[in-house]
Amino acid sequence: MSSVLIKGARILGGDRADVTVRDGVVEDVTAGGRGGRPGDRHETIDADGLVLLPGLVDLHTHLREPGREDAETVLTGSRAAAVGGYTAVLAMANTSPVTDTAEAAERVLDLGREAGLVDVQPVGAVTKGLAGEELAELGLMARSRARVRVFSDDGKCVHDARVMRRALEYVKAFGGVVSQHSQDPQLAGATACCHEGELSGRLGLPGWPGVAEEVVVARDVMLARHTGSRVHVAHVSTAGSVEVIRWAKAQGIDVTAEVTPHHLLLTTDLLGDYDPTYKVNPPLRPAEDVEALRAALADGTIDAVATDHAPHARQDKEHAFVDAAFGMLGLETALSVVCTVMVEEGLLDWEGVARVMSVNPARIAGLDGHGHEIAVGKPANLTLVDPAAQVVVDREASVSLSRNNPWHDRKLTGRVVGTLLRGRPTVLEGALV
Numbered sequence: 001m002s003s004v005l006i007k008g009a010r011i012l013g014g015d016r017a018d019v020t021v022r023d024g025v026v027e028d029v030t031a032g033g034r035g036g037r038p039g040d041r042h043e044t045i046d047a048d049g050l051v052l053l054p055g056l057v058d059l060h061t062h063l064r065e066p067g068r069e070d071a072e073t074v075l076t077g078s079r080a081a082a083v084g085g086y087t088a089v090l091a092m093a094n095t096s097p098v099t100d101t102a103e104a105a106e107r108v109l110d111l112g113r114e115a116g117l118v119d120v121q122p123v124g125a126v127t128k129g130l131a132g133e134e135l136a137e138l139g140l141m142a143r144s145r146a147r148v149r150v151f152s153d154d155g156k157c158v159h160d161a162r163v164m165r166r167a168l169e170y171v172k173a174f175g176g177v178v179s180q181h182s183q184d185p186q187l188a189g190a191t192a193c194c195h196e197g198e199l200s201g202r203l204g205l206p207g208w209p210g211v212a213e214e215v216v217v218a219r220d221v222m223l224a225r226h227t228g229s230r231v232h233v234a235h236v237s238t239a240g241s242v243e244v245i246r247w248a249k250a251q252g253i254d255v256t257a258e259v260t261p262h263h264l265l266l267t268t269d270l271l272g273d274y275d276p277t278y279k280v281n282p283p284l285r286p287a288e289d290v291e292a293l294r295a296a297l298a299d300g301t302i303d304a305v306a307t308d309h310a311p312h313a314r315q316d317k318e319h320a321f322v323d324a325a326f327g328m329l330g331l332e333t334a335l336s337v338v339c340t341v342m343v344e345e346g347l348l349d350w351e352g353v354a355r356v357m358s359v360n361p362a363r364i365a366g367l368d369g370h371g372h373e374i375a376v377g378k379p380a381n382l383t384l385v386d387p388a389a390q391v392v393v394d395r396e397a398s399v400s401l402s403r404n405n406p407w408h409d410r411k412l413t414g415r416v417v418g419t420l421l422r423g424r425p426t427v428l429e430g431a432l433v
């Protein structure tokens with residue numbers, strides 16, 4: 001296999017270095033920009049002043065295949081992931097059919113390998129058909145070729161405490177984790193589609209109060225304590241949930257949490273003109289929650305940024321607000337949003353970005369080969385970022401199949417310019433290779 005020389009990149013935003021990768025691993029790191037032996041033939045990437053990060057890992061991606069290939073496929077979602085700087089994504093189980101068997105998980109794994117742009121790691125459903133009643137084949141999925149370690153009914157909450165307890169006990173045996181979509185179905189019912197508050201009243205939209213999330217987070221951390229197992233809180237959206245998670249961590253309870261880019265920047269007042277692009281689960285919250293989420297990501301209470309990339313075909317989104325599908329795109333813009341709201345605001349440095357977008361997600365998901373330090377002998381899953389680039393997002397430029405992009409026309413700072421999967425460039429100069 002050929003080698004690649006990345007010249008002059010700032011590893012985690014530090015001093016310039018030359019990084020040579022060969023046969024899928026980092027072969028050499030030379031400080032000061034004199035890397036590459038004379039006479040060696042490399043493909044050279046001029047990375048002068050660019051920030052080099054370990055390849056990003058997304059704990060929460062919806063790829064829609066099988067079942068809704070008109071919204072996204074494993075291939076198109078993999079393209080969006082690579083453009084976004086990702087080298088691994090966890091593919092959520094709420095496809096049709098649901099990923100609730102070993103065969104279904106292996107099929108997603110194989111589709112990811114065929115696409116060959118990022119490692120697609122299937123998430124297994126917690127319950128059969130996401131129905132919340134009977135446990136899915138957790139052990140068979142774990143022992144399958146797909147080696148499933150993350151289980152989630154995402155899109156639905158595992159609301160029965162007894163089922164959640166059993167799931168936590170079960171996954172403990174093989175070091176698995178349950179990623180919970182925390183939404184109490186009585187407090188936030190089937191029609192709830194907007195943060196409950198003054199605005200939802202004025203708009204006449206059924207409200208989804210923060211407490212519907214917080215009560216489930218509180219219950220689940222107690223179940224994690226009781227079972228000695230591991231729970232992960234998906235898409236945390238309220239200050240109250242942050243308080244519970246902070247308390248639980250202080251008790252030594254094995255809980256981790258993720259926040260989405262949209263909950264770090266967008267607020268509920270965007271719903272003023274009923275644009276379904278901004279309809280998402282959990283809903284966009286007020287500015288006080290956004291502030292608390294940023295602070296929690298900065299201080300480590302929230303471990304990871306996860307996109308909840310949720311592509312939807314036009315016919316599912318272009319409806320009256322109450323009838324439109326929940327969800328928004330996220331893979332291609334996540335790094336730019338994190339750079340804008342966390343790095344530019346002085347809340348995280350690039351080492352911190354590597355931690356919340358690569359190291360911690362890889363650890364939570366148990367993904368070997370990702371989230372490693374950039375050092376000799378380590379897998380060459382790498383992301384190059386231009387930290388000063390000014391981007392105006394154009395939804396038509398997306399490589400996703402869907403267009404439900406809440407970032408359209410927004411100005412963001414920082415841009416992914418290169419991605420390497422095991423030493424092979426998948427993205428160069430911001431475009432797919």
Ligand SMILES: NC(=O)N[C@@H](CC(=O)O)C(=O)O
Pocket residue numbers: 062094154155156181279280281282308310311326327328
């Ligand atoms: N996050 C979303 O708004 N949508 C998710 C599922 C869900 O959590 O409702 C989807 O699959 O579309």
